[in-house]
Amino acid sequence: MQAVPKCRGNWNMRIRKLFKFEAAHIVRNCSSVRCRQNIHGHSFKVELVLKSGTLDNAGMVMDFGLLKGRVSAFFDTFDHSYIIWSEDKSELVRFICNENERWVSLPFSPSAENLAIFFHVIVQGILNNTVPVNGQGGVKVHSVRVHETETGWAETEQDDRPLFEEMASMALNCTFSPEIMAENKEWKETWECLTNNPMSLTSPQENRTLSPEIITR
Numbered sequence: 001m002q003a004v005p006k007c008r009g010n011w012n013m014r015i016r017k018l019f020k021f022e023a024a025h026i027v028r029n030c031s032s033v034r035c036r037q038n039i040h041g042h043s044f045k046v047e048l049v050l051k052s053g054t055l056d057n058a059g060m061v062m063d064f065g066l067l068k069g070r071v072s073a074f075f076d077t078f079d080h081s082y083i084i085w086s087e088d089k090s091e092l093v094r095f096i097c098n099e100n101e102r103w104v105s106l107p108f109s110p111s112a113e114n115l116a117i118f119f120h121v122i123v124q125g126i127l128n129n130t131v132p133v134n135g136q137g138g139v140k141v142h143s144v145r146v147h148e149t150e151t152g153w154a155e156t157e158q159d160d161r162p163l164f165e166e167m168a169s170m171a172l173n174c175t176f177s178p179e180i181m182a183e184n185k186e187w188k189e190t191w192e193c194l195t196n197n198p199m200s201l202t203s204p205q206e207n208r209t210l211s212p213e214i215i216t217r
């Protein structure tokens with residue numbers, strides 16, 4: 001029984017998964033006064049598109065259920081969090097870190113564009129480190145679209161490689177609050193793996209260090 005097309009050649013099947021989280025930020029230096037001078041929140045939606053030129057044993061790029069583990073744990077770190085730029089005013093950084101339990105500190109401005117690049121690099125790092133469970137191979141992030149509002153989004157895609165390389169050099173300098181790490185054990189383990197393997201953000205690991213994702217139901 002053949003469940004998978006055997007056709008060789010240059011093709012890429014794509015799948016798309018939506019993630020959501022509620023978070024707050026300030027985008028310094030932007031043109032809008034409301035955005036650059038005020039703490040405000042968004043119902044973020046992230047459209048993650050993965051691609052592969054190989055299908056797994058079921059004829060899929062990757063079972064959607066496999067994205068409910070580490071990738072979902074990653075996006076959950078942002079939910080009800082303050083996304084802070086570590087270079088923001090020191091009084092604000094101190095206040096957020098002392099008076100909020102959930103915060104993520106980034107070494108770059110938390111614009112939707114920068115978040116899209118960051119998400120692209122981190123999700124690719126997770127995929128590069130995870131042992132495949134069902135014959136899927138060479139799964140890559142095709143694009144990441146970050147919806148900040150109902151009417152506006154920013155998107156990054158494969159042609160933006162120079163941006164990914166620059167982001168990879170600073171992405172691991174971000175910090176998740178102790179409370180986030182204490183609550184989200186799956187992410188804590190994944191983040192430790194990524195920080196121990198910085199090269200894995202941009203190139204597949206030969207020795208993958210994250211165990212296979214298991215779907216229990």
Ligand SMILES: [Zn+2]
Pocket residue numbers: 025027035040041042148
């Ligand atoms: Zn905003």
